[in-house]
Amino acid sequence: MGSDAELQREFFEFIQQSMDCLPKMSATSSRLLTGNDTQLQALEDELQAWYETAAGINQTATKSALVLNSGYHANIGILPALTALPVKTVILADKLVHASMIDGIKLSESKRCLYRRYRHNDYAHLATMLMQVEEDVERIIIVTESIFSMDGDRADLPALVKLKAIDSRIELYVDEAHAVGVLGAQGLGLAEETNTLADIDYLVGTFGKAFASVGAYILCDKIVKSWLINQMRPLIFSTALPPINHAWTRFILAKMPQLQTRRQHLAQISLQLSQAISPEYRVASAAKDPIYESPIVPYILGDNARTMTKAKQLQDAGFYALPIRPPTVPTNTSRIRLVLNAAITHAECERLIMQLSI
Structure with a gap:
């Protein structure tokens, strides 16, 4: 929503029509x-x-x-x-x-x-x-x-x-x-x-x-x-x-x-990504039961240096993926916090999955 140029234009038009x-x-x-x-x-x-x-x-x-x-x-x-x-x-x-x-x-x-x-x-x-x-x-x-x-x-x-x-x-x-x-x-x-x-x-x-x-x-x-x-x-x-x-x-x-179609698409790509990640890189509860939880999909690497390297690789590939390290998360659970949005396509999600596997 924050990067939806059409939505922003619509709002500015709405404001202009309400000048009084x-x-x-x-x-x-x-x-x-x-x-x-x-x-x-x-x-x-x-x-x-x-x-x-x-x-x-x-x-x-x-x-x-x-x-x-x-x-x-x-x-x-x-x-x-x-x-x-x-x-x-x-x-x-x-x-x-x-x-x-x-x-x-x-x-x-x-x-x-x-x-x-x-x-x-x-x-x-x-x-x-x-x-x-x-x-x-x-x-x-x-x-x-x-x-x-x-x-x-x-x-x-x-x-x-x-x-x-x-x-x-x-x-x-x-x-x-x-x-x-x-x-x-x-x-x-x-x-x-x-x-x-x-x-x-x-x-x-x-x-x-x-x-x-x-x-x-x-x-x-x-x-x-x-x-x-x-x-x-x-x-x-x-x-x-x-x-x-x-x-x-x-x-x-x-x-x-009115945005239920977008919410459904977001659920689909979030599940697509979550199910593609090996259990060793996932939250324990998600690894046991791969259902749709949310658009927040953590990719847990544990080691700080390894996490930073992976984040850089994903960013170089065009994905704005940020590393999360202690004290924000517990020790030895450093991760890439992948947060999806409804503008991401299934093809882009597949490309992200491929980058994670490298």
């Missing part, structure tokens, strides 16, 4: 001052309607969207704000959640809030940890990504929803940054695809990936939204994004439900 109500170029201050522009408010309303339509929730439901400046701002701000309540809380986070989520969790740590990590996608381990939570704990927040940024594998959202049903204290916090726009019939992500939208308490998404824009959002209870507006420091003390950015995001959002 052009979006402002700057918010000039925080949302709590002059930054709460009409474009921003319209974007939140449209996000809420998008999700409620897919989830089958009545328009009078309590779910509401709050737009933020970035995924990092979202994850370092939401959890500390939630845990500022005088409620004894335990956060249980997947071992491989994004750095921004880890930072948010650490900022939440206090006498009232403790955090623990469960093994990656190991829900038996998580279930054991849930049983060990002290009786005086009033709230348990399970934190996960839906598509994990480095391994490209999926969380089992239905399994997490089942665990949530066991204890009324449990809430689910799911970051859909790498799934929004890519998965689901309407492009709403893994929660839409697995029919778990209505079961997630705090659903975070971003505009910096499939949306080819900037910013992030959370879908949550209206009361929670009000609390975040008044407690979330990255929102309170940051200048809001320019209204022109929100206009672009709204433009893309309106097109998302």
Whole structure:
């Protein structure tokens, strides 16, 4: 989407036709001052309607969207704000959640809030940890990504929803940054695809990936939204994004439900690539069960020097393939992080596969 020249021309034409109500170029201050522009408010309303339509929730439901400046701002701000309540809380986070989520969790740590990590996608381990939570704990927040940024594998959202049903204290916090726009019939992500939208308490998404824009959002209870507006420091003390950015995001959002053919093609080439990679170079879970997980396909080489050499070879062949090394990923798991897009053809994918085999 970010390199689609036709789409960009269409947006500029749309802006030119709206000269009488052009979006402002700057918010000039925080949302709590002059930054709460009409474009921003319209974007939140449209996000809420998008999700409620897919989830089958009545328009009078309590779910509401709050737009933020970035995924990092979202994850370092939401959890500390939630845990500022005088409620004894335990956060249980997947071992491989994004750095921004880890930072948010650490900022939440206090006498009232403790955090623990469960093994990656190991829900038996998580279930054991849930049983060990002290009786005086009033709230348990399970934190996960839906598509994990480095391994490209999926969380089992239905399994997490089942665990949530066991204890009324449990809430689910799911970051859909790498799934929004890519998965689901309407492009709403893994929660839409697995029919778990209505079961997630705090659903975070971003505009910096499939949306080819900037910013992030959370879908949550209206009361929670009000609390975040008044407690979330990255929102309170940051200048809001320019209204022109929100206009672009709204433009893309309106097109998302129409892009199912592109999403299907992306799934096909992602599976084509994943199945062609030898198990020794793949994430263990993907090697056992070669199904479509996401457009993120890691090619794990382990050694840093070997990874750098392979990245250079792929770049020389015309593929923008970047090496990922520790501390971004665990020691001895250096990799080429292959992220596909819907503009890539099957022939180009085959050429990439050939280069990987050299």
